[in-house]
Amino acid sequence: MAVTDVTPNGSGDGAPKVALLNNPEVRGWVFQIILAVLIVYLAFEGWTNMNANLRAAGIASGWGFLGTNAGFAISQSLIEYSQASSTYGRVYIVGLLNTLAVAFVGIILATIIGFIVGVARLSKNWMVSRLATVYVESLRNIPLLLQIFIWYFGVLRLLPQPREGFDFGPLGLLNNRGFFAPKPVWGEGAEFTLYAFIIACVIAWGVGRWARARQMATGQIFPSFLVGLGTIIFLPLIVFFVSGAPLSWDIPKMGGFRPSGGMTLIPEYIAMLIALSTYTASFIAEIVRAGILAVNRGQTEAANALGLRNGPTLRLVIIPQALRIIIPPLTSQYLNLTKNSSLAVAIAYPELTSVFAGTALNQTGQAVEIISLTMLTYLTISLVTSLFMNWYNNRVALVER
Amino acid sequence: MAEQHSAADIAFVRREMLPQQDAPATSRGIVAWFRESLFSSIPYTILTLACLYILWVIIPPLVSFLFTSAVWSGADRAVCATEAQGGIQPDGWFGACWAYVGDYGNQFIYGRYPNEEQWRVNIVGILFIGGLAGLLIPSVPYKRENIIFLAIVFPIAALILLTGGHLSVGGLYIPLAILTVIALGVSFLFAKLSESDPIPGLKNVAFLFIGLFVLLFILGFDFGLVHVETEVWGGLLVTLVIAVTGIAASLPLGIALALGRRSALPIVRFFSIVFIEFWRGVPLITVLFMSSVMLPLFLPEGVSFDKLLRALIGVALFSSAYMAEVVRGGLQALPKGQYEGAMALGLNWTQMMRMIILPQALKLVIPGIVNTFIGLFKDTTLVLIIGLFDFLGQIQSSYSDPAWASPVQAMTGYAFAAIVYWIFCFSMSRYSMFMERKLDTGHKR
Numbered sequence: 001m002a003v004t005d006v007t008p009n010g011s012g013d014g015a016p017k018v019a020l021l022n023n024p025e026v027r028g029w030v031f032q033i034i035l036a037v038l039i040v041y042l043a044f045e046g047w048t049n050m051n052a053n054l055r056a057a058g059i060a061s062g063w064g065f066l067g068t069n070a071g072f073a074i075s076q077s078l079i080e081y082s083q084a085s086s087t088y089g090r091v092y093i094v095g096l097l098n099t100l101a102v103a104f105v106g107i108i109l110a111t112i113i114g115f116i117v118g119v120a121r122l123s124k125n126w127m128v129s130r131l132a133t134v135y136v137e138s139l140r141n142i143p144l145l146l147q148i149f150i151w152y153f154g155v156l157r158l159l160p161q162p163r164e165g166f167d168f169g170p171l172g173l174l175n176n177r178g179f180f181a182p183k184p185v186w187g188e189g190a191e192f193t194l195y196a197f198i199i200a201c202v203i204a205w206g207v208g209r210w211a212r213a214r215q216m217a218t219g220q221i222f223p224s225f226l227v228g229l230g231t232i233i234f235l236p237l238i239v240f241f242v243s244g245a246p247l248s249w250d251i252p253k254m255g256g257f258r259p260s261g262g263m264t265l266i267p268e269y270i271a272m273l274i275a276l277s278t279y280t281a282s283f284i285a286e287i288v289r290a291g292i293l294a295v296n297r298g299q300t301e302a303a304n305a306l307g308l309r310n311g312p313t314l315r316l317v318i319i320p321q322a323l324r325i326i327i328p329p330l331t332s333q334y335l336n337l338t339k340n341s342s343l344a345v346a347i348a349y350p351e352l353t354s355v356f357a358g359t360a361l362n363q364t365g366q367a368v369e370i371i372s373l374t375m376l377t378y379l380t381i382s383l384v385t386s387l388f389m390n391w392y393n394n395r396v397a398l399v400e401r
Numbered sequence: 402m403a404e405q406h407s408a409a410d411i412a413f414v415r416r417e418m419l420p421q422q423d424a425p426a427t428s429r430g431i432v433a434w435f436r437e438s439l440f441s442s443i444p445y446t447i448l449t450l451a452c453l454y455i456l457w458v459i460i461p462p463l464v465s466f467l468f469t470s471a472v473w474s475g476a477d478r479a480v481c482a483t484e485a486q487g488g489i490q491p492d493g494w495f496g497a498c499w500a501y502v503g504d505y506g507n508q509f510i511y512g513r514y515p516n517e518e519q520w521r522v523n524i525v526g527i528l529f530i531g532g533l534a535g536l537l538i539p540s541v542p543y544k545r546e547n548i549i550f551l552a553i554v555f556p557i558a559a560l561i562l563l564t565g566g567h568l569s570v571g572g573l574y575i576p577l578a579i580l581t582v583i584a585l586g587v588s589f590l591f592a593k594l595s596e597s598d599p600i601p602g603l604k605n606v607a608f609l610f611i612g613l614f615v616l617l618f619i620l621g622f623d624f625g626l627v628h629v630e631t632e633v634w635g636g637l638l639v640t641l642v643i644a645v646t647g648i649a650a651s652l653p654l655g656i657a658l659a660l661g662r663r664s665a666l667p668i669v670r671f672f673s674i675v676f677i678e679f680w681r682g683v684p685l686i687t688v689l690f691m692s693s694v695m696l697p698l699f700l701p702e703g704v705s706f707d708k709l710l711r712a713l714i715g716v717a718l719f720s721s722a723y724m725a726e727v728v729r730g731g732l733q734a735l736p737k738g739q740y741e742g743a744m745a746l747g748l749n750w751t752q753m754m755r756m757i758i759l760p761q762a763l764k765l766v767i768p769g770i771v772n773t774f775i776g777l778f779k780d781t782t783l784v785l786i787i788g789l790f791d792f793l794g795q796i797q798s799s800y801s802d803p804a805w806a807s808p809v810q811a812m813t814g815y816a817f818a819a820i821v822y823w824i825f826c827f828s829m830s831r832y833s834m835f836m837e838r839k840l841d842t843g844h845k846r
Contacts, residue, residue, distance in 0.1 A: 021595035032668040039672065048698035053698045125445050126438035127452040141826035142819050143779040146793055150815045158808075297687035339684035346786050357690055367694040375683045375691070 016112050050368065057365075064365045066092070072359055074350045076266050091360050095352035096377060102272050103338040104352060109277035110337060111330075114284025132285065139282040145343050147279055152271035152347045159267075163259050173252050173259050179270060180252035183263040187246035196239035204228030268349035272341065280337045284330060291326035292318065324342070324396055331389040335382050341377070352377060467505040467816065470496030474503070482807040497813045501805040508799065509817075512790055513634015518627055522638055529645070537832065556649070557619060563642070565628040577617065586678040631709040635790035637743065637821075639709070643716055643781045643791065648724075648774050650717035655724025656763075660754065663732055673725070679750055680722035685780050688715045693787045712784050720762065720777050727769040731762035764840060771833035775826050782822075788789040793818050 020026055022371030054061055066089040073083040078097045079092060120132035139147070157176055159165065165175025173180040204227075211224035240247075295318050300307040303313040342353040361367060427433060439449045472480050472490075481498035482488025490496075502509070511519050534553040535541045560566075588606045592599030634642070661673030680688070692715030697705060706714070735758060743753040763770075783795030796814040799805070 019594060019596040022597075028666045035672070036668055045701075049701050050698045052702065053700075056702065077761050123447050123448075124438060124441075125452075126434075129450045131452050131455065134461075137827065138772075138823065141779075141823045141830065143782040143793070143822055145785075146815060146818055146822065149793075149797075150819070154812050154815055232800040342684040343783070344684045345686060353684070353686055353690075357687060360436060361690075361694070368698065371687065371691050373696050375687050378684055378687065379679065379682040383678070 006339070021274050054368075059365050061366070061368060063369060065366050065369070070360065070363070072363070074355055075348075076264075076269060076350055088356075088360050092352070092356050092373070095350060095355040098349070098355075099338070099341050099351040099353075102269060102276065102341050102344065102349070106237065106273055106276040106280070106341070107334050109273065110280040110284055110333070113277060113281035115288055117281060117285035118288025118292070121285060122292060136282045136285050139279055140286075144275060144279050144340055145346060148271060148275040148343055148347060151266065151275045156267040156271050162254065167254070170251055172262065173254065175259075176267065177258055177264075178267045179257045179265040180262045181265060182252065183250040185248045185250050187248065189243040190246045192243045193236050193240045193246075196236040198233040200232045203231050203235075207231070227266075259299040268344065268347050271347060272344050272349050276337055276340060278334055281338075283333050283336075287326055287329045287333065288322075294325050295321045296369070327389070327396070328393055331385065335385055338381055338385075339378060402600050430510065466495060466812075467497055470494060471499050472496060473499050475500035477812075478803075478805050478807050481805070481809055486807060488807065495809065497816060498805070498807060499813070501810060501813060502801075502817050503804065505796075505799050508796055509636045511638055513633040514629060514635070514638065515627070515633070518565075518629055521626070521629075525559045525562050528558060529586070529641075552649075557616065561620070561624065561626070563629065563634070563638075564631070565624075565626040566620065567623040567626070567628065568620045570617050573617055574614075574762055577613060581606075584610065597779050605697075631707050634709065636795040637792045639784070639789060639794075640778075640781050640792040641805055642709075643784060644711060644774065644778045645778050646713050647716040647720050647781075648712075648770075650771075651721035651724040651777075652770070654717065654721035656728050656759065658721060658725035659728035659732060662729055677722045680719050681726070684718075685719050686783050686786060688719045689783060689787045691715065708787070708789060712787060716777070716781070716784075720773065723773050723776070724770070727766050727773055728762065731759065731764075731766035732767060734765055735762055767840065768833040768837040771829055771836065775829050775833075778825060778829070779822065792821065 015335050021030065051061075054344045058364075067087050069084075070086055070091045071083060072089050074081055074091070074094055077094045078101060079090075079094060080086075081094050086094075117132045120128050121136065123129045123132070156178075159174065159176040162173070162175045162177055165173055167173055167175075170182060172182060182219060185309055207222075207228055208224045211222035215221055250261050250263075252259045299317055299321065300313060303317040308316065341351055345354040348354060352374060357370055361370045364370070410803065423429060440446045463790065475481065475498075478501075479488045480500055481490070483490045483492050483494050485492055507516070507519075511522055514522060532547060532555055533548040534552060541547075584606050585603060588602040589599050592602050658673050658677055661669045662677060664670050664673070689712060692711045693708065696711055696714065700706075739757055739761065740753070743757040748756065781791055782793045784791050785797065790798055796818050800811055800814065
């Protein structure tokens with residue numbers, strides 16, 4: 001497209017023959033300026049309309065409402081929150097933390113289930129692969145919202161009253177108020193165990209580095225994984241017992257109307273967690289299956305020819321190559337899960353969309369601020385995750401000629 | 402030739418071919434299959450038994466709920482409630498109440514669309530299925546005409562049939578006329594500035610605007626159909642309207658965005674990237690919230706959209722970002738030689754895209770488009786959160802009817818919804834796989 005100045009041979013004045021507008025570069029800029037003006041005009045028009053409409057409705061715009069008292073209760077909060085004194089800013093943080101709480105645990109569960117089902121689909125055992133296929137095909141093709149409804153209204157809300165609920169003894173209570181799990185109570189000196197754990201992690205990392213360097217230099221293999229794992233498990237355990245086992249469990253007991261003690265997983269949280277993780281797992285399973293299938297059969301054969309046994313073949317040859325294919329789509333599934341956690345608004349699990357873009361919006365009427373802040377939050381989570389994943393992806397990407 | 406060995410030297414000579422023998426009984430047929438694929442080792446056996454146990458836990462209750470214990474006919478809740486709950490079923494009964502689904506069937510499909518006008522929905526449905534079948538089945542001829550029918554004739558016909566036509570578009574004639582004059586002027590100016598013949602450009606613009614005037618006239622024409630508010634639309638009708646409109650609107654928008662993202666013009670590329678990444682980074686539900694609470698604020702006073710249209714705008718913008726990424730995949734998969742070949746032939750950008758690149762790229766991404774559609778179809782359920790009655794929303798709203806209230810009502814409704822959604826999505830995904838195999842010509846780059 002570099003044909004810009006075509007000066008015909010022998011033309012005396014040297015003026016370009018092509019008209020200005022036929023010059024691709026000029027044409028491009030004219031087009032772009034028109035587009036930019038149009039977009040800016042639309043944005044401006046929207047902005048003035050919005051201000052006029054807000055004035056007409058008597059809504060003061062601005063972020064002042066974040067500091068005012070919210071005055072509604074939230075059924076689950078990871079940080080201190082009180083109906084009487086907490087502000088809308090606090091509501092936002094509580095909602096965000098609840099979103100992250102369901103997304104984080106959901107991602108872990110979905111990954112575990114997804115990998116198991118994905119590998120199971122490739123199993124030579126007919127029964128196992130068939131069952132995994134049925135799992136994937138049935139969950140993938142039913143809307144997530146419907147699955148959330150089924151888990152919430154069809155299962156968890158139909159559990160018996162607290163009095164007649166399931167009692168798993170020391171493991172907790174399950175009834176229509178949720179799952180009441182034992183809560184660890186750390187006593188005096190518990191921080192030493194934490195320190196020991198951190199030290200053990202550092203040691204394991206150091207051993208891993210040293211072992212890899214030595215293997216690179218001399219070819220000798222050191223079982224760094226086992227050693228590291230042992231350190232991480234046993235060092236804190238020893239410190240834990242030496243410091244007098246400073247841990248007791250607060251086991252929930254059936255009270256008058258509702259169980260007391262322990263920690264409560266509200267039914268909305270459990271429903272969201274199950275629905276999100278099983279639904280996303282069906283997609284992850286397909287990704288895992290595709291990733292493993294995409295590794296050339298010749299890789300296995302070559303590894304066998306080199307004398308590697310099945311274990312090392314899988315660990316050193318197949319999985320690293322499969323992971324390279326699996327990770328990019330896996331990331332987008334994680335992001336989908338996080339974004340899908342916003343469906344919790346339908347069953348009133350108090351996450352960002354539900355308490356902030358729902359309840360807080362209804363109470364304050366600050367639609368523009370609240371919706372923008374909510375969208376920006378999700379956008380930030382998405383962009384940060386994909387930036388991190390791009391960086392990671394570049395690191396593990398195959399370096400080709 | 403003399404015999405070298407006498408018969409007596411050899412103890413036994415077989416003179417006739419034996420028939421081929423079967424493999425040992427343990428390595429053939431059903432027995433071998435069981436041994437190979439279910440019980441080949443101890444871990445396998447354990448896995449198989451575990452799977453059998455899972456099936457044993459899931460299947461019998463499911464069959465019992467859906468079929469054997471289910472109630473298929475009845476007039477009201479009594480047939481679907483136990484004696485303790487005021488019905489006729491024995492205590493401990495738990496089965497699907499299909500009688501309730503049958504009673505509500507009409508509402509699940511049409512919502513509260515007036516009974517005497519439902520033939521209009523049926524005609525739209527038949528036109529749609531006919532057009533779509535012609536388009537989707539590869540061996541049916543007249544693809545071009547079919548696309549024109551689906552892209553131009555059908556939407557107008559559907560709009561008029563579903564709403565009743567006779568829309569108040571009178572106020573749009575004058576703005577459109579002004580726009581016509583402006584467009585003709587700009588076209589003329591451009592032609593003059595680029596020193597080319599202005600006639601073809603003016604002709605195109607004139608045709609376009611004549612088309613728009615005809616469209617306005619048709620939309621405003623009184624066909625004598627009763628007006629049906631979108632408020633009473635519901636059920637499968639709304640689900641399909643949202644999904645089909647969403648995909649139809651997102652396809653051109655997505656193509657434009659994909660081309661914009663790959664464009665050499667920096668401002669165009671910038672806006673395209675921002676647009677795409679923004680919509681892909683936020684959840685659909687916040688988009689729907691935005692279109693239902695924020696969109697009215699951006700419009701000048703007095704202009705208002707109805708709820709369904711607002712949701713449609715949100716869905717279309719949202720899915721166009723996903724569509725753009727699908728199309729971009731197709732554009733990137735084309736060999737560079739296609740672009741270079743087109744340029745070497747002297748085609749300009751528009752011609753190159755229209756005649757060389759897009760036909761090939763879009764064909765490559767048909768499976769991707771179908772998958773986007775499946776996602777969109779499932780996502781239409783979200784509109785129930787902003788108070789529209791789609792298929793799932795209609796089912797949920799029927800739970801408040803005391804005539805059928807019973808403990809199994811909700812489960813029955815959800816089971817029915819799950820089955821319907823599953824049939825739709827599963828068949829679409831099978832179609833996508835079929836197209837993938839069909840389009841896979843074997844010589845990938």
